[in-house]
Amino acid sequence: MNLYFVFEGKTEAIVYKKWLSVLLPELTEVDSFDAVIQNNYYYESDMGVPSCYRVTANAIQEINLFPKYDYLVLFTDADRFTVSEKKAEADGQIKSELKDKPFKTQPENCKLEVIVQKVCMETWFLGNRKFFVRNPQHNEILKQYIKYFDVSQGNPEDLASEFVQNEENTKDIFGYKTKALFHEGYLREIFK
Template structure:
């Protein structure tokens, strides 16, 4: 079984590659699309929207030229849309990109899967209760965020759900024009508080907590993924889009083990 992954952003390949090594350890990466053989994956990443739809359409051409793939998987953020709306947009835009391509569909042995991160992948990262700081001592902004919406108690996917983001970005929440940027800021402030607490306990500590899209640090680790899975086991109505990703991996794991 082989996979062609298209990651919209720069954080996704870093994190998903580590998570897949835990969830689907039998898969190995190859460095060109025509190098897959058995239980391999190839990926393209960091092109944003709408370019990821063009890349997915090009992937369909490559898969037809080299029909050894079983899945083409697009990973993308919902942003201001619902998961259903984002999937519909992706389907529509990929089909538009295919209009001037020789191959209009995937081969019969391959299917398209769209994994939507609601609101963004940082939204999922906010689900780790063990990493969350309930009573910040060093970060007044984080205190304001928690007073506004406590992601340890309520579903992170509902953070700023009342905020209506318009296409012209004329509105803002806590100074951010999009939900995704606000969610990312919330996560960054948790990391900052963690870092300040460590430095307070031990000035000699060389452990640093910070979050950047190009260096997501802790969130890619096995223990962090374990806590996210614990969250959805404890709260079956939380992080529903993350649950879709986990269900997909469990389905694939079952197929690989046959």
């Protein structure tokens, strides 16, 4: 089995590579898309949205030229969207990116999967109650975050659920323009 991963962010590449080493230890990473033989994976990461859709469309071109992949997997953050809304957005954006490309779909032997992280990868980490600092002594920012929403008591996916960015992209929550960035910031304060 060969896999081509497109990770929207940088955290995903770190985490999923570690998970793969446990879940599918027979898989090995290759340095270029055309280096796969058997039980290999290749990935692109850290391009954000909407660039990850362009990269996925380009991956479809590469897979058509080198049809040895079983799966093309896009990992993206839901942020303010529901999982189904984000999957629909990804599908529409990838199709739009493919309009001017030679290959409009991936080969039949390769399946496209979209994995949506609700709200983002860092949200999943906020759910680790063993890691959570219950009484931060010297971190005033973390104290404010906990007062606003204690992720050790509530579902981290609900953190800042009321926040909706406006059309001008001028609103923020604790200085962050998106829920996903706020979740990442909260996690960083716990790390401190």
